[in-house]
Amino acid sequence: MRxxxxxxxSRRALLQFRHDRRTFAFVLIMPLLMIxxxxxxxxxxxxxxxxxxxxHDTGIPSGSSLLLPDGLFLAQNITQHLDEDILSVHTNTDGxxxxxxxxxxxxxxxxxxxxxxxxxxxxxxMTPNTVSSPKIEIYLDGSNPTIVAAVLKxxxxxxxxxxxxxxxxxxxxxxxxxxxFEQVYxxxxxxxxxxxxxxxxxxxxxxxxxxxxxxxxxxxxERRNGTLQRLLVSPASESEIVVGYALAFAMIxxxxxxxxxxxxILLFDITIVGNIxxxxxxxxxxxxxxxxxxxxxxxGAKNELQxxxxxPLILFPSILLAGLFWPIESIPSYLQPLSYIIxxxxxxxxxxxxxxxxxxxxxxxxxxxxxxxFAVLTLSASVLLLKRKN
Numbered sequence: 001m002r003x004x005x006x007x008x009x010s011r012r013a014l015l016q017f018r019h020d021r022r023t024f025a026f027v028l029i030m031p032l033l034m035i036x037x038x039x040x041x042x043x044x045x046x047x048x049x050x051x052x053x054x055x056h057d058t059g060i061p062s063g064s065s066l067l068l069p070d071g072l073f074l075a076q077n078i079t080q081h082l083d084e085d086i087l088s089v090h091t092n093t094d095g096x097x098x099x100x101x102x103x104x105x106x107x108x109x110x111x112x113x114x115x116x117x118x119x120x121x122x123x124x125x126m127t128p129n130t131v132s133s134p135k136i137e138i139y140l141d142g143s144n145p146t147i148v149a150a151v152l153k154x155x156x157x158x159x160x161x162x163x164x165x166x167x168x169x170x171x172x173x174x175x176x177x178x179x180x181f182e183q184v185y186x187x188x189x190x191x192x193x194x195x196x197x198x199x200x201x202x203x204x205x206x207x208x209x210x211x212x213x214x215x216x217x218x219x220x221x222e223r224r225n226g227t228l229q230r231l232l233v234s235p236a237s238e239s240e241i242v243v244g245y246a247l248a249f250a251m252i253x254x255x256x257x258x259x260x261x262x263x264x265i266l267l268f269d270i271t272i273v274g275n276i277x278x279x280x281x282x283x284x285x286x287x288x289x290x291x292x293x294x295x296x297x298x299x300g301a302k303n304e305l306q307x308x309x310x311x312p313l314i315l316f317p318s319i320l321l322a323g324l325f326w327p328i329e330s331i332p333s334y335l336q337p338l339s340y341i342i343x344x345x346x347x348x349x350x351x352x353x354x355x356x357x358x359x360x361x362x363x364x365x366x367x368x369x370x371x372x373x374f375a376v377l378t379l380s381a382s383v384l385l386l387k388r389k390n
Contacts, residue, residue: 049087059074095110136180249287273356285374291378
């Protein structure tokens with residue numbers, strides 16, 4: 001092996017970047033972009049969890065108890081110790097209304113304190129063997145195990161902090177002042193696993209990735225080989241070409257989804273509560289939209305190398321900002337608005353709502369509408385693009 005000849009090949013490879021500045025910029029900027037996105041989103045603490053608090057506790061007024069001469073409003077004290085960064089607390093006066101908000105997916109949890117909460121607490125201190133411990137009802141949307149764990153941890157810490165302060169003032173051991181939790185699940189349950197939450201997102205992500213990648217590379221290759229030009233001068237219209245490709249990739253997407261779902265059911269015993277056919281419709285819409293997006297992006301690529309550069313630009317924001325691996329609530333607040341412009345977010349949200357909550361069209365119509373608009377816009381723009389090229 002001759003060093004001079006080897007260096008000549010190296011020089012030739014590097015000179016290609018001289019004539020393709022976009023690829024050179026991609027090589028330099030993409031790693032920086034990846035580390036920034038991962039650094040700001042991966043492993044972030046869950047924050048801003050929507051919580052409804054219903055406090056019916058009448059408390060013990062000042063001067064009405066010898067043990068507590070200054071009075072005590074235990075539920076109020078516990079609520080005040082909730083971390084406002086982690087839990088976005090909204091006060092509600094109607095317990096059933098708060099539960100309904102959770103069932104509608106507008107809040108993750110409702111925390112309910114009964115009217116005699118403080119009195120029961122005081123009675124349990126005075127006669128621990130005859131009066132049961134006071135209970136806090138925690139009404140949960142259990143479809144997201146990460147959210148459930150964060151809520152239970154925060155409520156438990158708030159109760160412990162309140163009891164520590166109270167035990168210091170009363171000179172009573174904290175273990176002698178128990179408070180019970182009654183966990184009620186609107187959806188899912190304590191047995192809901194991460195794989196149950198993760199599987200719907202993986203299905204949507206797989207469809208998005210494969211459909212977009214294949215479309216971009218296929219259209220660039222057919223344009224370079226002249227196949228696309230021959231199709232455009234044929235009697236077939238641009239809309240027929242685009243819809244034909246869309247149907248083909250959508251069918252592939254459905255087959256992929258069926259394979260993934262069957263494997264997940266058989267191998268991991270994932271939970272599917274809702275209508276599986278509705279879940280496939282969502283996947284179909286997602287495939288249509290990203291097929292159109294792939295055609296649009298292929299217009300800006302001259303070869304396969306440039307086409308591949310578009311893939312990370314779609315891939316990483318979708319992975320990190322669409323709620324695939326971790327909840328949207330764990331993303332920094334200044335990045336959360338970006339998730340609303342990522343179509344994958346709506347596909348994942350709809351799939352999880354169908355599979356874990358058992359929701360139908362009436363509950364996920366906004367997600368479906370966004371996916372339909374996304375598909376119509378990208379496919380229509382693809383047709384116009386082909387007409388322009390023709």
